[in-house]
Amino acid sequence: MVKRITELRSKEFAKVISIEGGENFKEKLNTLGIRKNIKIKKVSDSFLRGPIVIKINLMEIAIGWRMADKVLVQTDSLK
Amino acid sequence: MKVLLMGNPNVGKSVIFNRLSGLNVVSSNYAGTTINFSKTFVSLTKDKKVELIDVPGTYTLKPTNEAEKVAVEILKEGDVVLNVIDATNLERNLFLTMQLISFKKPLVVVLNMWDETKHKGIDIDVKKISDILGVPVIPICALSGEGIKKLSLAIKDAAISSYIGESFKKLDNLFIWRKIGKIISDAQKLHYRHHNLWQRISDFSIHPIWGLFFAFFALYGSFKIIRFIGEGLIGYIFDPFFQNILTPLLMKLSTLLGSGGFLHQILIGKLIDGQIDYFQSFGVLTSGFYVPIAAVLPYVISFYFILSVLEDSGYLPRLAVLVDSIFHKLGLHGYAIIPTLLGFGCNVPGILATRILEDKRQRFVVSTLISIAVPCVAMQAMILNVLGKYGFKYVISVYGVLFIVWIAIGLILSKFKKGDTPELFIEIPPYRFPSFKVLSKKLYFRVKGFLLEALPIVLGGILVVNLLYTLNIFQYIADFTAPVITILMGLPKNAVIAIIMGFLRKDIAMGMLLTNPMTLKQLFISTIVLSMTFPCIATFVVLWKELGWKKTLYSILIMSLTAIFVGSILHLIL
Numbered sequence: 273m274v275k276r277i278t279e280l281r282s283k284e285f286a287k288v289i290s291i292e293g294g295e296n297f298k299e300k301l302n303t304l305g306i307r308k309n310i311k312i313k314k315v316s317d318s319f320l321r322g323p324i325v326i327k328i329n330l331m332e333i334a335i336g337w338r339m340a341d342k343v344l345v346q347t348d349s350l351k
Numbered sequence: 352m353k354v355l356l357m358g359n360p361n362v363g364k365s366v367i368f369n370r371l372s373g374l375n376v377v378s379s380n381y382a383g384t385t386i387n388f389s390k391t392f393v394s395l396t397k398d399k400k401v402e403l404i405d406v407p408g409t410y411t412l413k414p415t416n417e418a419e420k421v422a423v424e425i426l427k428e429g430d431v432v433l434n435v436i437d438a439t440n441l442e443r444n445l446f447l448t449m450q451l452i453s454f455k456k457p458l459v460v461v462l463n464m465w466d467e468t469k470h471k472g473i474d475i476d477v478k479k480i481s482d483i484l485g486v487p488v489i490p491i492c493a494l495s496g497e498g499i500k501k502l503s504l505a506i507k508d509a510a511i512s513s514y515i516g517e518s519f520k521k522l523d524n525l526f527i528w529r530k531i532g533k534i535i536s537d538a539q540k541l542h543y544r545h546h547n548l549w550q551r552i553s554d555f556s557i558h559p560i561w562g563l564f565f566a567f568f569a570l571y572g573s574f575k576i577i578r579f580i581g582e583g584l585i586g587y588i589f590d591p592f593f594q595n596i597l598t599p600l601l602m603k604l605s606t607l608l609g610s611g612g613f614l615h616q617i618l619i620g621k622l623i624d625g626q627i628d629y630f631q632s633f634g635v636l637t638s639g640f641y642v643p644i645a646a647v648l649p650y651v652i653s654f655y656f657i658l659s660v661l662e663d664s665g666y667l668p669r670l671a672v673l674v675d676s677i678f679h680k681l682g683l684h685g686y687a688i689i690p691t692l693l694g695f696g697c698n699v700p701g702i703l704a705t706r707i708l709e710d711k712r713q714r715f716v717v718s719t720l721i722s723i724a725v726p727c728v729a730m731q732a733m734i735l736n737v738l739g740k741y742g743f744k745y746v747i748s749v750y751g752v753l754f755i756v757w758i759a760i761g762l763i764l765s766k767f768k769k770g771d772t773p774e775l776f777i778e779i780p781p782y783r784f785p786s787f788k789v790l791s792k793k794l795y796f797r798v799k800g801f802l803l804e805a806l807p808i809v810l811g812g813i814l815v816v817n818l819l820y821t822l823n824i825f826q827y828i829a830d831f832t833a834p835v836i837t838i839l840m841g842l843p844k845n846a847v848i849a850i851i852m853g854f855l856r857k858d859i860a861m862g863m864l865l866t867n868p869m870t871l872k873q874l875f876i877s878t879i880v881l882s883m884t885f886p887c888i889a890t891f892v893v894l895w896k897e898l899g900w901k902k903t904l905y906s907i908l909i910m911s912l913t914a915i916f917v918g919s920i921l922h923l924i925l
């Protein structure tokens with residue numbers, strides 16, 4: 273199923289399939305390793321649309337809500 | 352020869368820098384206009400000295416911000432690059448490595464945090480990476496110093512890698528990730544590990560609800576410990592030293608000087624009931640030494656100890672995540688909590704640290720908020736010393752008022768200075784147990800910095816104040832400002848002198864307040880006004896340098912108006 277990072281439940285795994293936005297935005301996400309085909313795990317939400325914490329490999333990243341909302345992920349085919 | 356330490360932020364470049372320069376001869380700090388970087392000369396072998404440069408952390412060489420621009424500029428000058436990599440995060444860190452390779456500079460890859468890879472179930476084949484890249488790869492643990500020697504010997508073997516043939520301009524991210532993927536699949540194996548205790552604490556402390564409880568207890572606990580250590584040091588070491596050893600000597604000197612007169616006024620100050628009172632006498636040898644050393648230094652030690660623990664443990668970025676949504680209401684993002692907390696030590700590093708915020712608007716707002724509503728440790732120590740005597744509730748009330756002012760000004764500024772606040776996007780480092788060695792070194796430098804800066808200003812300031820008193824200059828100022836001070840705020844007119852002296856240092860200014868007989872209410876109001884008005888000269892200089900004169904004046908205008916407004920309101924309602 274295709275979702276946005278903001279729609280993931282916490283502790284859910286997913287694979288990034290596309291990022292909405294311009295080149296600069298993609299470049300920015302790329303610096304912390306968020307890119308197409310990478311596996312992520314949502315660690316925790318925060319309230320009031322605060323940042324969301326995700327995990328890539330062993331690294332935890334906090335990403336603003338609106339940014340996270342532009343990242344589409346796929347949840348099936350991953351346990 | 353110039354050797355550059357380059358790598359992502361927070362991979363331990365500075366620890367390596369300190370380790371390598373532990374063998375050094377001369378060291379110096381260079382403050383750039385936009386960014387700080389340190390360099391030093393290091394003798395690697397007996398006859399060879401190299402210049403080692405600690406380059407600010409960067410994720411990419413495609414400059415997207417000031418720090419990265421600086422990094423690319425320095426890279427052009429470098430002869431050898433030590434590319435420091437967080438070994439627990441190999442894949443992401445290799446991105447910069449690939450870009451560095453395309454610059455065709457001789458390279459040594461340094462795999463830092465090597466010890467952590469083992470706990471985390473990461474197996475890295477060092478030789479394989481070295482074979483693939485064709486450059487020396489050195490695993491080290493900078494915190495313990497393991498591998499540092501090997502690293503310093505490997506610098507001469509730095510080689511130009513041909514792993515990436517394309518020039519930097521032609522590089523495409525997808526291509527880089529493919530090249531990295533090959534290294535990872537050949538040289539790294541991951542074994543799944545269960546959640547350990549640190550991981551559990553980490554999950555707990557960024558949880559939207561539990562995390563807030565955690566933050567409350569962490570900050571409250573920090574404050575308690577700071578007070579406990581500070582009061583302990585004063586009560587058992589510093590105060591007894593002054594009372595039992597120095598007081599008798601100074602009293603002898605006082606008698607020798609005839610218990611009065613010009614020289615007595617300058618050296619000893621006023622005697623209170625025939626005795627030296629270290630807060631009120633205000634002589635160079637009495638208050639001049641007591642205030643910075645016995646009243647403030649103990650809190651400087653305890654504050655920086657706790658701050659260093661918070662910094663080194665990795666808690667601060669988590670706190671930034673938690674407070675982000677609240678800070679956004681003030682038009683700031685959560686990272687602004689870090690300069691703010693630093694400001695509680697000294698406003699100067701706090702304002703400098705606003706450089707981690709992306710845009711000028713946020714830097715202006717945070718710097719202004721720090722200089723108005725965040726009292727430095729010297730000021731806080733005096734608040735605890737002076738108001739603490741009347742009861743802890745007065746101390747808490749000062750913080751309460753300043754907190755309300757902080758929020759109010761933040762809200763107002765976010766209305767007037769609109770702008771889009773970029774969202775938080777940061778790496779959260781794993782929790783680490785602070786290294787005692789690194790901690791004590793940092794504490795030592797911070798305490799030394801305080802003494803070198805504070806003592807001369809306090810001593811000189813008290814001398815000047817006493818001279819100005821005898822010249823009656825203060826009387827003119829006090830008469831001139833009397834309407835604002837006495838009518839609006841209900842303070843004795845001489846309180847203005849202390850407030851003006853706050854421009855030198857807040858701790859002597861607080862000492863000067865005490866030389867006026869005041870009611871508790873007046874003391875409370877003047878303490879708050881003093882906290883909020885004029886930044887001390889060091890803060891002023893740094894505001895000027897960081898924001899430019901226009902914004903500094905603007906900031907000071909906001910500050911003065913707020914101080915007068917809050918002082919008057921408190922006078923009305925208390």
